[in-house]
Amino acid sequence: MSLCDDARSAAREILSHDEVTVISHIDADGIAGEAILAEALSRAGIIHRSVFVRQLEPMTMRQVPEDSTFKLFCDLGAGQQNLLEERGLRDDEVLIVDHHVSQPAGRAYQQVNCLDHGFSKMSAAGVAFIIAMEMDPGNVDLSRLAVVGNVGDMMAREDCGLVGPARDIALQGASAGCIEVVSRDLNCYGTSTRPLHVCLAYNDDPFIPGITNNVNGALRFLQRLGIELQTPEKRWRVWEELSPQDKRLVTSSLVQQIISCGERADRLFSESYLFPDEAARTPLRNAQEFATLLNACGRWTRAFVGSSICRGDRGGAYREAEHMLNNHRAVIRELLEYILTTGVRELSHIQWIHVGNRYPDTIVGIGAGMALSRLNMEKPILVMVEQPEDPGLTKVSMRTTERAIGRGIDLQLALTTASAEVGGAGGGHRIAAGAFVPKESEEHFVDRVNQLIAGQLCTEGQGNR
Ligand SMILES: [Mn+2]
Numbered sequence: 001m002s003l004c005d006d007a008r009s010a011a012r013e014i015l016s017h018d019e020v021t022v023i024s025h026i027d028a029d030g031i032a033g034e035a036i037l038a039e040a041l042s043r044a045g046i047i048h049r050s051v052f053v054r055q056l057e058p059m060t061m062r063q064v065p066e067d068s069t070f071k072l073f074c075d076l077g078a079g080q081q082n083l084l085e086e087r088g089l090r091d092d093e094v095l096i097v098d099h100h101v102s103q104p105a106g107r108a109y110q111q112v113n114c115l116d117h118g119f120s121k122m123s124a125a126g127v128a129f130i131i132a133m134e135m136d137p138g139n140v141d142l143s144r145l146a147v148v149g150n151v152g153d154m155m156a157r158e159d160c161g162l163v164g165p166a167r168d169i170a171l172q173g174a175s176a177g178c179i180e181v182v183s184r185d186l187n188c189y190g191t192s193t194r195p196l197h198v199c200l201a202y203n204d205d206p207f208i209p210g211i212t213n214n215v216n217g218a219l220r221f222l223q224r225l226g227i228e229l230q231t232p233e234k235r236w237r238v239w240e241e242l243s244p245q246d247k248r249l250v251t252s253s254l255v256q257q258i259i260s261c262g263e264r265a266d267r268l269f270s271e272s273y274l275f276p277d278e279a280a281r282t283p284l285r286n287a288q289e290f291a292t293l294l295n296a297c298g299r300w301t302r303a304f305v306g307s308s309i310c311r312g313d314r315g316g317a318y319r320e321a322e323h324m325l326n327n328h329r330a331v332i333r334e335l336l337e338y339i340l341t342t343g344v345r346e347l348s349h350i351q352w353i354h355v356g357n358r359y360p361d362t363i364v365g366i367g368a369g370m371a372l373s374r375l376n377m378e379k380p381i382l383v384m385v386e387q388p389e390d391p392g393l394t395k396v397s398m399r400t401t402e403r404a405i406g407r408g409i410d411l412q413l414a415l416t417t418a419s420a421e422v423g424g425a426g427g428g429h430r431i432a433a434g435a436f437v438p439k440e441s442e443e444h445f446v447d448r449v450n451q452l453i454a455g456q457l458c459t460e461g462q463g464n465r
Pocket of ligand 1 (some may be wrong): 029075123124153
């Protein structure tokens with residue numbers, strides 16, 4: 001059975017029900033996946049409602065209604081099939097749409113999981129889209145949301161673009177005219193909304209000496225090239241607005257700058273995914289910024305606002321999301337300042353800080369990533385934060401760089417191993433991972449992670465990249 005076969009039988013199953021509950025995750029991928037399924041269900045005339053959870057655990061299982069509706073789990077469920085079983089859910093009333101590692105339980109729940117077919121660079125929204133297309137090929141416009149989910153889950157990061165079936169979805173959207181796939185675009189966040197010099201200065205992958213973390217340096221660099229940085233109305237221009245010649249001039253000069261510092265310039269370019277139907281200079285214009293908007297909604301527990309935007313609301317929901325995005329950024333800036341002024345503690349192979357209960361646990365990962373580029377980038381950063389609902393539990397977020405991954409570092413492996421040893425749980429990706437650990441084991445845990453990272457660097461060269 002191929003992924004398509006699985007999706008086809010899942011579509012048939014879904015279409016056979018009159019009432020469906022979608023249970024999804026509150027991040028960009030979960031919200032985009034939910035919106036794809038909800039929209040496909042609406043179009044098929046099936047009654048449905050949705051529930052968003054931060055993660056699937058015994059507490060949040062209570063939000064899953066005890067009724068006769070068919071339960072569609074999205075971006076979660078594969079690893080928590082024991083919970084579904086404990087709840088007494090029958091195998092004929094559940095379908096799991098996921099891309100996380102499966103933990104089978106006694107009952108064989110029906111599942112569409114790209115991981116089962118060897119596709120690790122695909123998100124739940126991507127899987128949801130393939131199912132939606134099997135429900136009705138007219139759902140091709142939902143490819144935009146699938147791309148947002150994939151990019152939001154960092155599926156395009158390592159290879160500077162989507163690959164495999166996730167990329168096929170982007171190309172399907174391009175043929176249908178709703179996505180513009182730009183090859184060798186500038187690999188930079190904020191190309192639709194940020195003034196170009198700010199956009200360049202905030203980018204740290206690749207790290208460009210004199211430009212990264214240096215807004216004035218970036219501004220002088222662009223002025224030297226003679227690029228028209230403002231419109232006649234004195235508004236700063238964004239990358240998207242530059243002429244093709246100016247874009248080429250900027251990228252070729254950046255390449256020179258990087259090479260003259262002895263660095264590799266290949267990560268300066270990436271494939272990007274634009275949505276030409278959206279208003280200019282809004283975060284809805286490209287997949288990366290759209291994903292941030294959804295993450296902001298989820299992190300401020302307003303996943304439904306994000307879902308409404310995915311399904312076309314450009315009025316009230318969009319204004320509310322813009323507000324959350326500003327708030328989101330302000331709190332992240334505060335966290336960044338806090339980390340930099342308080343300072344991290346350095347161990348031999350990692351650097352870490354505990355921010356107590358000052359910041360919501362949902363943003364510490366992002367703050368950690370931003371802080372890392374201002375600190376020693378050779379050492380992965382680990383940030384701990386108190387769990388608001390459970391002070392006995394500490395949330396851990398770790399971030400590192402592509403370069404460190406190339407040297408053998410795998411944060412997901414380190415955190416999963418170390419947290420399991422203290423009775424916690426972890427997960428994520430090589431470059432960004434998280435865990436929950438009991439508060440009393442914090443110190444031991446940090447030392448253990450340090451040890452594991454040291455071990456990973458030793459085994460470098462075994463070709464596990
Ligand atoms: Mn996901």
